[in-house]
Amino acid sequence: xxxxxxxxxxxxxxxxxxxxxxxxxxxxxxxxxxxxxxxxxxxxxxxxxxxxxxxxxxxxxxxxxxxxxxxxxxxxxxxxxxxxxxxxxxxxxxxxxxxxxxxxxxxxxxxxxxxxxxxxxxxxxxxxxxxxxxxxxxxxxxxxxxxxxxxxxxxxxxxxxxxxxxxxxxxxxxxxxx
Numbered sequence: 001x002x003x004x005x006x007x008x009x010x011x012x013x014x015x016x017x018x019x020x021x022x023x024x025x026x027x028x029x030x031x032x033x034x035x036x037x038x039x040x041x042x043x044x045x046x047x048x049x050x051x052x053x054x055x056x057x058x059x060x061x062x063x064x065x066x067x068x069x070x071x072x073x074x075x076x077x078x079x080x081x082x083x084x085x086x087x088x089x090x091x092x093x094x095x096x097x098x099x100x101x102x103x104x105x106x107x108x109x110x111x112x113x114x115x116x117x118x119x120x121x122x123x124x125x126x127x128x129x130x131x132x133x134x135x136x137x138x139x140x141x142x143x144x145x146x147x148x149x150x151x152x153x154x155x156x157x158x159x160x161x162x163x164x165x166x167x168x169x170x171x172x173x174x175x176x177x178x
Contacts, residue, residue, distance in 0.1 A: 099123030
């Protein structure tokens with residue numbers, strides 16, 4: 001267990017941001033990561049090309065000055081592990097032969113809506129990709145969503161929204177930075 005924590009600390013410590021410790025659980029600071037991304041995207045005057053597919057409807061647009069805080073808010077909201085929920089996740093890290101590291105959060109109970117988060121670090125210890133899988137159930141319906149964020153490159157959000165009173169929808173959002 002101590003070896004696993006040491007490896008975990010090395011991965012996170014070299015990911016250009018300090019790990020946060022809460023009750024002996026070390027975790028990746030998603031909020032800080034995305035706030036830094038928003039600052040970089042805004043300062044770089046990065047544009048956005050977005051395609052949204054909902055059922056048979058396809059919408060495509062280009063944004064010259066995207067509101068990055070709004071664009072990435074869904075990622076911040078879905079990576080916030082609230083105090084008291086830490087024990088609902090198993091945190092693990094794996095290093096591949098090619099030098100890439102993977103840090104995963106896997107829900108161990110049915111309580112959290114976010115079931116799985118994977119952060120992929122490149123050999124330079126920078127975040128290469130973040131994948132989030134959520135499965136939210138409520139009295140009005142449920143949804144299964146997979147979100148992938150590629151720093152400074154874009155994001156994908158795919159999933160199905162099932163409604164008990166309306167129609168079910170499949171959605172696919174692809175956003176590309178340029």
